[in-house]
Amino acid sequence: MSDNIIEVRNVSYGHSSNRVLDNISMDIPKGKLVMITGLSGCGKTTLLKIIAGLIEPDQGSVSIDGVDIFMVPRLKLFEMRRKMAFMFQDGALLSNLSIFDNIALPLRYHYNLPQDEIEKRVLSLLDSYGLKSLQSELPGSLSMIQRKLAGVARALVMEPTMIFADEPIGFMDVVAREQLSNMLIQMRDDPEVTLIAVGHNIEFIKMYADYIGILHDQRLFAYGEKNEILKSRDPVLQRILSIIIDETEMLAESVLGVMRGDINEQH
Amino acid sequence: MQFFEAFGAWFLRILENFLSFCAYNLLIARTLLSKRPKGQRASLRVLFKQVLFTGYDALAVVAFIALAIGAIAIIQSLNYLPLFGAEGFIGDVIVTVIIRELGPIITAFFVIGRSGTAITTEIGNMVVHHEVEALESMGVDPVRYLVLPRLFGFAAALVSLNVYFDIFAILGGFLVAKFVVVTSLANFLTQVLQTLLLSDVLISLLKGMIFGTLIALISTFRGFSVKISMTEVPQQTTKAVLNAISALFLADGIVTVIYYF
Numbered sequence: 001m002s003d004n005i006i007e008v009r010n011v012s013y014g015h016s017s018n019r020v021l022d023n024i025s026m027d028i029p030k031g032k033l034v035m036i037t038g039l040s041g042c043g044k045t046t047l048l049k050i051i052a053g054l055i056e057p058d059q060g061s062v063s064i065d066g067v068d069i070f071m072v073p074r075l076k077l078f079e080m081r082r083k084m085a086f087m088f089q090d091g092a093l094l095s096n097l098s099i100f101d102n103i104a105l106p107l108r109y110h111y112n113l114p115q116d117e118i119e120k121r122v123l124s125l126l127d128s129y130g131l132k133s134l135q136s137e138l139p140g141s142l143s144m145i146q147r148k149l150a151g152v153a154r155a156l157v158m159e160p161t162m163i164f165a166d167e168p169i170g171f172m173d174v175v176a177r178e179q180l181s182n183m184l185i186q187m188r189d190d191p192e193v194t195l196i197a198v199g200h201n202i203e204f205i206k207m208y209a210d211y212i213g214i215l216h217d218q219r220l221f222a223y224g225e226k227n228e229i230l231k232s233r234d235p236v237l238q239r240i241l242s243i244i245i246d247e248t249e250m251l252a253e254s255v256l257g258v259m260r261g262d263i264n265e266q267h
Numbered sequence: 268m269q270f271f272e273a274f275g276a277w278f279l280r281i282l283e284n285f286l287s288f289c290a291y292n293l294l295i296a297r298t299l300l301s302k303r304p305k306g307q308r309a310s311l312r313v314l315f316k317q318v319l320f321t322g323y324d325a326l327a328v329v330a331f332i333a334l335a336i337g338a339i340a341i342i343q344s345l346n347y348l349p350l351f352g353a354e355g356f357i358g359d360v361i362v363t364v365i366i367r368e369l370g371p372i373i374t375a376f377f378v379i380g381r382s383g384t385a386i387t388t389e390i391g392n393m394v395v396h397h398e399v400e401a402l403e404s405m406g407v408d409p410v411r412y413l414v415l416p417r418l419f420g421f422a423a424a425l426v427s428l429n430v431y432f433d434i435f436a437i438l439g440g441f442l443v444a445k446f447v448v449v450t451s452l453a454n455f456l457t458q459v460l461q462t463l464l465l466s467d468v469l470i471s472l473l474k475g476m477i478f479g480t481l482i483a484l485i486s487t488f489r490g491f492s493v494k495i496s497m498t499e500v501p502q503q504t505t506k507a508v509l510n511a512i513s514a515l516f517l518a519d520g521i522v523t524v525i526y527y528f
Contacts, residue, residue: 081406092401
């Protein structure tokens with residue numbers, strides 16, 4: 001019996017003149033951390049959203065636990081999502097709700113819990129991510145990193161068994177990066193939790209991923225167990241990996257350069 | 268030929284919009300009839316906030332408009348009714364003009380301009396900032412969470428505002444009548460109540476409910492019609508206002524014809 005919890009078959013997205021993803025197939029085993037990487041703009045986030053059922057592909061299918069999520073009735077898909085969580089790159093918090101209410105929203109919607117139980121769960125998460133003092137603030141008054149952390153807390157409040165993470169540790173400061181890395185590792189070590197993440201951080205991928213997928217030129221250029229991919233002698237694959245590393249370093253340098261420039265101007 | 272091409276393209280756009288709106292209404296009806304999630308608090312909060320914003324926060328302005336409309340209607344009537352010896356028909360003016368027609372229409376216009384535009388803008392912004400996608404990712408049905416509470420909130424608010432408008436319009440009319448024809452409140456109210464039928468009140472309330480439902484459906488539909496860019500938000504908001512006004516007059520005409528003919 002297959003251990004695969006998610007099966008992606010022949011997924012394509014975009015018009016033929018402007019294809020974003022072309023004929024992608026992959027199997028995601030239960031309880032593993034799958035990281036999908038590639039150059040900027042290669043369609044990583046789009047693929048992640050298709051696998052999570054947020055975007056419908058133009059062709060192909062995605063099955064979760066044997067259920068084709070694009071053929072299932074709408075309300076059934078919403079029920080399935082109670083145990084699925086999506087961590088957006090920028091948090092995607094509801095701008096008219098406080099941080100507390102944002103995180104409490106899925107609990108209030110799905111369950112008839114007493115207020116003190118909701119408070120207990122939400123405050124515990126807020127405390128874990130250093131956001132307790134900001135619980136009454138609106139998302140607009142938070143920094144980007146704080147919004148992202150709040151988005152993570154909201155994703156975890158329902159104790160999901162399937163987590164989709166879009167650049168979970170991208171462009172974070174050292175403290176936030178460590179918090180989120182620890183969270184991802186903890187989830188990865190839980191055999192009941194399946195994690196699918198997209199990102200550029202090759203060091204993190206090398207250290208923690210179980211499976212790696214590399215998107216290139218609209219296709220899934222390589223997919224398999226981490227060691228198999230990293231030890232591959234395919235020169236094209238090695239070239240793509242080195243370009244991804246360079247791109248990430250260049251971007252980090254340009255951000256640091258801007259920050260240094262700002263600091264020099266101030267002094 | 269170019270004319271026919273342009274006309275054809277325009278017609279197809281209108282048809283596509285109309286069919287999308289019909290499909291949207293079917294989705295809402297299906298969600299309304301489907302099993303509710305266990306938690307009610309999330310949607311009830313939205314409903315409460317909507318009634319507060321659309322109804323309660325509008326009371327002062329609606330009272331002012333209603334006083335003015337009532338006064339203006341009586342002033343104009345008192346210009347012409349005495350020419351025919353028909354001063355006694357002031358009550359008919361109040362009932363026919365204000366309670367049956369102007370009350371529901373003006374209240375609805377006010378709600379379109381104030382709350383309808385706010386809803387379209389809010390939902391449109393949520394689409395652009397991926398907040399609707401975030402709701403879906405949590406298993407929160409955007410129709411159940413964003414649309415249904417607003418549907419009930421608008422209908423409830425508009426029915427209440429209608430009654431409120433009618434009371435203040437009658438008061439506005441009385442204030443003019445008191446000074447011009449030197450009548451007492453008791454006389455004035457007697458004239459109004461002699462003309463007013465229970466059916467007039469019920470039709471006025473029915474119109475409020477229909478108008479509120481239409482405004483909520485159209486405003487939320489236009490909000491969800493925003494696709495990617497912030498520039499679409501004001502475009503869809505303008506369309507929401509125009510569509511709602513057109514739908515309002517169409518519905519008013521249909522109800523009036525069905526009931527009064």
